[in-house]
Amino acid sequence: MAGPKGPIALFLDDVVVLRKPHPCGGDTWRIVRLGADIGLRCVTCSRRVLVARSAVEHDIKRFVERGPLAPSE
Ligand SMILES: [Zn+2]
Numbered sequence: 676m677a678g679p680k681g682p683i684a685l686f687l688d689d690v691v692v693l694r695k696p697h698p699c700g701g702d703t704w705r706i707v708r709l710g711a712d713i714g715l716r717c718v719t720c721s722r723r724v725l726v727a728r729s730a731v732e733h734d735i736k737r738f739v740e741r742g743p744l745a746p747s748e
Contacts, residue, residue, distance in 0.1 A: 683732045685709060688742030690718065693734040703739060
């Protein structure tokens with residue numbers, strides 16, 4: 676993964692913790708769509724949202740797990 680100022684490589688089925696929690700209280704999200712907007716499914720309540728990629732990159736606190744498409748390091 677790139678440093679804090681570089682772009683973050685995101686892959687389908689990555690699971691991330693974001694700084695902004697969902698209204699349901701969950702802060703863990705699975706990436707379900709990639710593009711200019713990132714599709715995220717809340718792991719806690721299963722609702723799906725679309726968020727601008729730049730906002731997602733800014734809000735990622737940590738990766739919980741990487742999807743099967745992510746290159747192993
Ligand atoms: Zn939720």
